[in-house]
Every structure is written in structure tokens, then in C-alpha cells.
Amino acid sequence: MNISVIGAGQMGNGIAHVFAQSGHSVTLIDIAQAGLDKGMATIAKNLDRQVAKGSITEEQKAATLKNITTSTDLAAGVKSAELVVEAATENVDLKLKIFRDLDANAPANCILATNTSSISITRIAAVTKRPQQVIGMHFMNPVPVMKLVEVIRGYDTTDAVTKTVTDLSTAIGKVPVTVNDYAGFIANRILMPMINESIEALFQGVGGVAEIDAIMKLGMAHPMGPLQLADFIGLDTCLAILRVLHEGFGNPKYAPCPLLVQMVTAGKLGVKSGEGFYQYTAGSKELVVAPAFRK
Secondary structure (H helix, E strand, O other): OEEEEEOOOHHHHHHHHHHHHOOOEEEEEOOOHHHHHHHHHHHHHHHHHHHHHOOOOHHHHHHHHHOEEEEOOHHHHOOOOOEEEEOOOOOHHHHHHHHHHHHHHOOOOOEEEEOOOOOOHHHHHOOOOOHHHEEEEEEOOOOOOOOEEEEEEOOOOOHHHHHHHHHHHHHOOOEEEEEEOOOOOOHHHHHHHHHHHHHHHHHOOOOOHHHHHHHHHHHHOOOOOHHHHHHHHOHHHHHHHHHHHHHHHOOHHHOOOHHHHHHHHOOOOEHHHOEOOEEOOOOOOOOEEOHHHOO
16 A cells, blocks of 8 residues: 655654555655654664564565655655555644645545544544545554554544554554544543643642652553653643643643643653653663752
């Protein structure tokens, strides 16, 4: 299958990786060549990690990279696509613009999927002339490792499109779970309030960063504490999703904690900025609480 992936960032390059590794022809599209170069370097690094673990061979790595081409031209990059997966920033206006462009340039029979983690599929589909062919395909991070694909049906999404996407997800080694189109779907409707409540507990001084994470890891068997996970996701992304939930349901329980808003405003976004609830140093795996939260 010819697949185009929009966005070469953390999610986009991972999505391109798994499709290409399964033998699909992938066009990775980004607005800047620098973004594409960085995305391809990440894919190569992750493939090297798989080779080192013995999960793939050098030949399979080479074949995967050969299956990926790159483009900074959206129209040219989707002209032969049978499926497009959009993995741009979690911003409503940006996604609506991209889907208008995709609708105008992708072949008539092409399925348009979005990797959105919270934004309404129906709202995105409404700006196209093919709402029945628009669907959510929410991969988990890191994409090459995590098995789940949350498949979200919009109001008009057909059974045939849903089946194509779920079958394809299974074929690339993922486990598709189909849900309906409400703000946050299932994954983030449950996860983000937990993260937000953890930040609220920190904000109120109930516990420190390390203590809150330790309780959830040791007491609830979570592999990563909620504050560390928020850093990994990106605090700006967490804030964007909470705002979608708050707007979508009109329920104050989804209102973002003021501390989260303040940290994003200050540019403390987690791993991507080098500091969030923890401080991150390139090449180090040590978990160090950020200076602002040290006792």
C-alpha cells in the first residue's frame, strides 16, 4: 500500500517506521527539510537499536529505509496515496487546514486518517468532501514499541473504512481497538485527568514529584509515574488535550491545573525542552527532579 505520513516529528517518524518495516511504500512529508532529516535520523537510530537487540537484521533495516521517501511538498507527496496519516501538532486550526489540503490533493479513494489524541474526528471530517473516508488512527508513543492503535470512527466513517484501518493495524503488528468520537476518546479521557490530578496534588503540596510518581509506580504498578509520563508526552500536548476535554464536555473537572498552564507558558515542556517536572541531560538516563521542585 502507498502510505503518506504528514509530520516527521516524534509520532510521524515512528508511524512511517512501522509501516515501512512492514513492507509498505511510505512518503514522509514535513514543511521543512531539517525536520525530515531529523525524522529519518531518528528512524535509522531506532532501527539500529532493533538490530542490536536481534529483533531485525541489517538487511531488514536497509529494506525499511529504502521503503521511505521524503517530501516537503504535500500535494506531490500524497498524489499516489491510498492512505494518509496526519501526525502534525495537536492544534485544531492546523489540522483543519491540512485536511482541506489533503482533500484537494489526495486521490478520491484515499482514506484520510489523523493521529490526533483528542480532537473530534467528525469536526476534522467536516472540512472535507469525503467525511465517510476520514478516521482516527491514534498510535501510542513510542510507536515502534507500543502495540495499541486507538481507531476512532467519526459520525460518517463507513464500516469498510474502519475495517481497512483495523486490518492494516493488525497486519503491521499492532492491536487496534475501535472507539467512538467523543473528546479525548478513551485513552486520553482517562489518562489526562489522572495526570492533571497528579499535577494538582503537587501544586497543593500534597507530595513531591518523586513521591507522587513513586506511589503510582509502586502502588499501582505503573511502569512510569504520571509526572514523568507528562514530561515524556510533552506538557504543551497535555495542556492542549485537557483544553479539548474542557471545551468538549464543559465540565470543570477537566480544567487544566494552573501549575501546568504556568509551566507551559514558561517553556518548561518536559523532555522536548530539557526540563519539566524532571531535568533531562542528553545521554543520561538518571531521573533528576527539576530545580523548581527540589525540597
